[in-house]
Amino acid sequence: MNPVLLLFASVITSNIALTYFLGMCPFVTISKQIHVAAGMGMAVTMVMTLTASANWLIQNIILVPLGLEYLQFLVFIVTIATIVQILEIVIDRYFPILYLSFGIFLPLITVNCAILGISLFMVLRSYGFIETVLYSFGSGVGWLLAIITMGGLRRNLVFSKPLRNFGDPGITAIIAGIMALGFIGFTGVAGL
């Protein structure tokens, strides 16, 4: 697949938050403030690219030759947990400014389903290494875009009065639905 189209599709038309519903828990709970949402989004992008690449290498160098594909869920989740731990230590030690902006989100990310989901999609669609890197980076950026947009839209809820019984999650779901319509509208350009 054309790398530009792949990148476009993973950011917009096949946005993991809005069309595959991955990472919904933080999407609903953390999107209240834009700067918090941005920090989480950056952390997700970084971890997603790193873990998907690492999982591709593990899958194709270790698991497939040994016929251990059935262990991939367990191995993937352990890899993700390890990478997140290492990343947290390294960023805290060498990039304190970055750590202030998104360090606190790193531990939460291990159980973010978007991270594991990308590794699983990469296996299901049998991507090559370059495609995996592009796809995972694009998906991270797409998630960042979606959560920042949601943060901005939810801030404007102060000026309007949705039905009280919607609660925060209900109105977030409705807004996400309208956003998803907009993102899916580009499917004619490129889809996965």
Added chain:
Amino acid sequence: MGDSANQNSVNLKIPQKGYKLLKTKSWMVFKEGVWHNNPIFGMMLGLCSTLAVTNLVSNALVMSAAVTLVLVVNSAIISSLRNLIPDRVRMIAYMLIISSLVITVDLILKIVLPEASKALGPYVALIITNCILMGRAEAYAINNSVGLSVMDALGVGLGYTFSLTLISIFRELIGFGSILGFTVLPGELPRIALFTIPPGAFFALGTFILIINTIRNRRSES
């Protein structure tokens, strides 16, 4: 087992004369799981799978069965090992137990229901990162006896099944005019295809949250 219910205090009613199932503690825990701790509408956990698999009732049922099975077995294992798991590594222990269970369920699905397994795609594997499992393990199973933990898991699992079935019946009926593949609506009625695509999932979820919250608030007022 004296440490039971130190976190999730359940309003215990004094046992009546004779044995009544509806007054026992395990029944209260079960009921709490289905309604008040309902994973979707009460705690807003596990939304990824809820939105993704509710396009067809059959997908929703298979997914609910898988989640309930993993939930019950996971709670049983964790509560029976609760005195052996060191406090500091308990998260990793949950993770490993859950992943092993999910691998088993995924393999079973691939053999027994290959079509459903293909339709669900990666979402069965994503049960591993479903917050419901970690949530029940951490909030309930690690502090309570095996029997109560299993009842709690059954209740939450049934609550999950209830929510998914409700949303999927709505989406399949309006989107395809059928339930479980059988055409229900007459052919001349228009189908609203919006509810078969991802945005429709969000709209359906939002609508159901509104309905359930309205019922809840009316009950608590009266």
